[in-house]
Amino acid sequence: MEIQGQAAIVTGGASGLGATTAKALAAKGMKVYAFDLAQGIENAEPVDNIEYLEVNVTDHDSIRAAIAKISDGKEPLRVVINCAGIGTPGRVLSRKGPHDLDQFANVINVNLLGTFNVMTLGAELIAQQEPVDDDGQRGIVINTASVAAFEGQIGQVAYAASKGGVHSLTISAARDLASHGIRVNTVAPGIVETPMMAGITPEFRETLEASVPFPARLGRPDEYAQLVLDLIGHNYINGHTVRMDGALRMGPR
Numbered sequence: 001m002e003i004q005g006q007a008a009i010v011t012g013g014a015s016g017l018g019a020t021t022a023k024a025l026a027a028k029g030m031k032v033y034a035f036d037l038a039q040g041i042e043n044a045e046p047v048d049n050i051e052y053l054e055v056n057v058t059d060h061d062s063i064r065a066a067i068a069k070i071s072d073g074k075e076p077l078r079v080v081i082n083c084a085g086i087g088t089p090g091r092v093l094s095r096k097g098p099h100d101l102d103q104f105a106n107v108i109n110v111n112l113l114g115t116f117n118v119m120t121l122g123a124e125l126i127a128q129q130e131p132v133d134d135d136g137q138r139g140i141v142i143n144t145a146s147v148a149a150f151e152g153q154i155g156q157v158a159y160a161a162s163k164g165g166v167h168s169l170t171i172s173a174a175r176d177l178a179s180h181g182i183r184v185n186t187v188a189p190g191i192v193e194t195p196m197m198a199g200i201t202p203e204f205r206e207t208l209e210a211s212v213p214f215p216a217r218l219g220r221p222d223e224y225a226q227l228v229l230d231l232i233g234h235n236y237i238n239g240h241t242v243r244m245d246g247a248l249r250m251g252p253r
Contacts, residue, residue, distance in 0.1 A: 003232060192218060
């Protein structure tokens, strides 16, 4: 699918995987709308072809307002990338007692419901565009799960459940949106070097890197962005979750 001169949404677009992906799409000539919270946008660097919009992915009205703005733009929306997410540790039962239900619900709300929210409303606008090829393709949604969807570790019950949900909705959403010419795929990263990893000690970093079969290092955000571009460009990949993890299979801890 040709993306130059088209529009994209990237959630979590002010930092981490989202920021790197937004820049990669903008460099290919897309008009990118980076959704993020106000604090993230304040710290984001200005980039040509990227417009930052204050959006809370758990707020339906917030997303609708942003989508309305995008629909007024001259570039048709073709791509939606969901990168926004949180990870709050907690065991089902710990010394402090049962897992806090509000904490669990918050992770599900951001990671799963937020993804569904943006995917649904973004797809509604993509479906209004003219097809770009003889197959009737109009666009693509790429969501972000995690290897925790398959091998959730101790203390990851909320995160694993949320990312497992993102993985599970992929094939169903792809089938739902097929009649509109919209593909749906998901990326499941392993251990990637994002701002959340900045505070780890060198010793712990070495341990993490040694756990990855090959290449024995942390993944890079630009490798995630490259995979996103590959999925956009490959018109026959649909309804699939792609692991990006260096053959890592997470142990229990």
